Amino acid sequence: MNTKHHSQTFNDLRQGILAMTDDVSRLACSRRAEQLLDRIDPKKFYDASVIAGRILGIEDTDSNTVSLSGEEVRSELLQMIDEISAVTIAAADLVSEPVLTVDEVAQRWNVSAKTISRWRNRGLVARTFTFDGRQRVGFLESSLNRFAAANPKLIRRGSLFSRITEEEKTHTLRRADEMLNSGTPISKVVTTLARDTQRSLESIRQLLKQAGKGGSFVRGKLNERAEQRLYKEFRRGKSLGALAQQYGIDVNAAARAMNRARTDRILELPLEYMSSPDFAKSNADERILSETPPATSGQRLPRKPSDLPAYIASLYDVPLLTAEQETHLFRKYNYLKFKASQLREKLNRDRPKSQLLDDIELLYREAVETKNLLTRSNLRLVVAVAKKYVGNTGDLFEKVSEGNLSLMRAVEKFDYTRGFKFSTYATWAIKKNYIRAYSNEVKQTDRFRTGHDELLDASPGHRSDPTSQLAAQRRREDQVSNIMERLTDRERQIISSRFGIGSEREPMTLKDVGVELGVSKERVRQIEARAMQKLREAAVSARLDNLSDSGEFTFQSN
Known part of the structure; x- marks a missing residue:
């Protein structure tokens, strides 16, 4: 079984769903993925193309004979639902069924928020919603009912280990101080307290770590790994006050730790851009960040081929960009990354400013949205090229998925200032990727057949010459x-x-x-x-x- 291949297959599927033009289609894929979770047996193996077809709403999908373990399928489905939710955010009060926060779910089942977080890895589906103007993690009533029906013993067992009360916590920490001050090893302290309080060893360890006793935490300040965990839990819906209490620090210290974690993530963002003299002009924001020029009155949708699957044919419903629209969007995309890059240089990791972090994250989100628009508007180009590279036993969907990745890289690397059409550049990039993939496949096949690696015969410094290739x-x-x-x-x-x-x-x-x-x-x-x-x-x-x-x-x- 080729696990790496499967991961790439699911990644391609996610990219295709995220590139869909409307929220309804993405949400439909998300719901079908959630429904599949309960039907997946971790001990069995499943065909990747069949799973992909079910998510896309296609019942009759040919098998590609490549299988994936049920455990891996569940993990991929959960990740897919999470990523779809991140780009299709709905207001909690506008959803047709009740939406509960992390704390509300924890209270309903009498467990800790950390337990809820662990159960998300076991199949409890969460989505991102807007609560009073702020994005938080929430759970649909139907998702909770589905998880409860599938895991009654897990929930019953979790409720037996209810959250430690403040009184219990104070008493336990006082005893821990006494034992540590007397020279008792931390491992012995944990074992003794777990036995006396009838709590799990892990619960006692976490309690001591949060209080800064014998763990990786220092009072008032967290190490970098802990800061990242704090930020991750905040994004999953935990309040800053609850996190401060959990990590044994005050709210201001928790806010500073979260901003440092945000800074680390921002420093890793891909903000390379194609520079232009337009960026330095005084009215750059007004000109470049303006609304996209309207389509011409005579602009028509391209003819939809009759021999394509429905989910690929739907790509032809997106209007083609005019030359003016294309230039505007590429200029805007690179300008947004330029502005974010300029602001990033002002960051001070030890004392980052919240407003500066907000501005950079907003610019990056707008850049990603612009990139997605450029990608969606050119997806039919991938189909046109992919159809020419599908052989007798080829899979058009697989070729389109590969081409989509090439298209996204082409959007990132296209220099719009040189005056070329993007379709020309993207076609070249997609074809180059197909040819390279085919060449690697042939070489790998020959290597297995002959047991000989042609790289051993290659002369040092040999490079392919485009002229000779032509x-x-x-x-x-x-x-x-x-x-x-x-x-x-x-x-x-x-x-x-x-x-x-x-x-x-x-x-x-x-x-x-x-x-x-x-x-x-x-x-x-x-x-x-x-x-x-x-x-x-x-x-x-x-x-x-x-x-x-x-x-x-x-x-x-x-």
Whole structure:
């Protein structure tokens, strides 16, 4: 089982869902993912493509024979729901069912907030909501009912270990002080207190750590790892007061620790940008951050291909950007990162200012939103390129997922100031990625077959030359043209239609070719198989290693 491959598959699926144009579609995927959680057995294995199809609402999905353990599927589903929620935030009072906070859930089940956090890793689904204008973690009533029905023993056992009262805490800490001052080892203190209070060892350890006794905490200040944990718990919905009490510090110290953790995260943000003289102009904000120019009156939606799955065909519902809109958005995207980068240089980690952190985070969120808009507006470009690189056993969805990643990287690296069209640059980037992936696959296959690594034979300092690569490509195209002359007219027409050779049209399915020629799909398949056999024999004689190496012999599966 290739775990890395599966993680990438789910990552591609998440990216595709996050790029959807409307909140309704994303929320539908999130709900289907939650419903799948209860049906996944951790001890079984599941096909990745089938799981992806269920999340997208597709019941009949072909298996790709690549499986993932149920435990890993559950982990991926929880992460996916969390990420979808982060970009599709709803007001808690506008949701059609009750939404409970972390503290309300803890009170209902008589457990601690930390227990609720642990149960999220066990399948308790949480989402981000807006409570009184602030983003916090919340739980749908239906999600709580589903988790309670699936884990009755877990909740019953958790309620037996209810939260320690302030009176118990004071008494326990006083005894801990007495034992530590008398020289008792911390491990013995924990064991004794756990036995006498009938609490778990972990509960006592956490209590002592929060009070700064024998743990990684120093009174009044936290180490960097603890600061990150504090910030993470705050984002999950815990109040600053509760966190201050938990970590044994005052509220102001907790706020400073949280800001230092925010600073560390901001320092790691990818804020590289394409510079422009426009950024230095006095009215830059007014010009660059203005509304996107309206579409022209004659702008139309592109024609939607009839042979695409519904979830890919929906990409064609997004209008194409005009040249003016595209330039405006790329200028805005890079300018937002430029402003965030300039502000980041003013940060002082030891004493960060909350307002400065807020400003940087706001600029970065706006930059991400702009990037997502540019990505969504060009997703159909990925489909057009991917269709040319799908072979007989290829998966269009997988190719589109790979292409989406290339598209997102292209958005980040595109220099709009040079005056080129983004579609030209993105097409080149997507094709380059497909060719590289195919080349690596062929090399890996040859390595397993021969047991020989060609890198051992490579001369030092050898680098590929674009000019020589282009010349080699043209030679292969000439060879393909010569080989095609060996086919009959009908064979040549079928091969050209299936592979899109000699024209700008898309590769055609067996059914479409049959309609064009007035024959059945099966007859087209037979003629194609006969023609391909001729081409293989001709390729061997012409010393072509593989017809697919030319980049032309790739077609759409029927």
